[in-house]
Amino acid sequence: MRWQTWRHITKLDPDKVITKEEIAEIAASETDALMLSGTLDVTPENLAQLYDNVRDAGLPLTVEPADPSCARFAGIDYVFVPSVFNAGHPAFITGLHKEWAQHAEIQWDKVVQEAYVVLNPNSSVGRLTRAKCDLSPAEVAAYAVIAEKYYAMPVFYIEYSGMYGDPAVTRAVSEAVSQTRVYYGGGINSGEKAAEMGEYADTIIVGNAVYEAGPSVLKETVKAVK
């Protein structure tokens, strides 16, 4: 299944524990893909452990590395590589990417470029990247235009990480781009919220709720957007 058709992605954190039973429930939820991703304390080792646990779930597998050491290609369908457009430091836009290109063998045919805007200043990713989060819908939409027209990014990811965001932002972004796919992630823990953001986003991402409410949240959120 090509990633361009995904409507619902489940994000799993290598630094968190998940059981075999929970993985079976995720696999049965009709989510379109698994994204292995975390901001803090992700290592090649716990990433490999999570990979081993989910590799037989029958779902497309992606990795979204927070730094070059976790850009794993083996057994992975796609590597979604983020750039945080509203970061406070260039490391998160071009710097870590340069380190990666200098030292790694990159399978570019597996790379999907993601332009992120991080909107929760209190999240791990907000703090790490020193993201400037106080942005109007028009400002986020302007970042999306730059992502699409200037940088040719196939994905624009509105990341509220752990907090449910402003649907007006997602709507403004969806109206600003044409080719670039709009991803929304953050605080989706019900079918209602999935439907609200899924009206404007091409793809919604459910992450924390899997750990907090349990995998049963997936069926509900999948149903709301498909």
Place this chain on the structure above:
Amino acid sequence: MRWQTWRHITKLDPDKVITKEEIAEIAASETDALMLSGTLDVTPENLAQLYDNVRDAGLPLTVEPADPSCARFAGIDYVFVPSVFNAGHPAFITGLHKEWAQHAEIQWDKVVQEAYVVLNPNSSVGRLTRAKCDLSPAEVAAYAVIAEKYYAMPVFYIEYSGMYGDPAVTRAVSEAVSQTRVYYGGGINSGEKAAEMGEYADTIIVGNAVYEAGPSVLKETVKAVK
């Protein structure tokens, strides 16, 4: 003439004085295009003045704005929009671009995206962008890989601004990219230097020498690369 075929560009600074006779000599030099560009003290007014002076020179005209206020489209063939990949502040990679997209009517079919690496820390552009200039050829080449493969930039611009650079850098970049055009600018004031950098760069840019040695430097540098 499509910009992709240009081998030699003459860069003129709106903040500097140039006579009608000098413009006639530039026009006769067989340079491929004029780029109106400066880092400091460029205003819509002095840009318009320079435009009026060169519009009848019979050469393709481009503007390379240092900030959104100077992104002029009227009467211009292309607007070359830089992003400084090794800048010390995100404003020069995504921030000013976002401001531009938020407030301007952009003719995207005239925009050419330029990934810059600025390598002279004492130049105006080096100081303004707080560029991290202490980079090996391999590091600059890694930026070029990111520019081409991650950000799909059509131009990678090695900018030594006012100082003649290291040909090993230009060679490493030319070996690292395939589709992206390699631009070299900085300190070219003789046919010999033009030939040395032109061996690896697709396009060389002559700027300061036009003001220092006079436009006669153009014929010599054009001849060396064509």
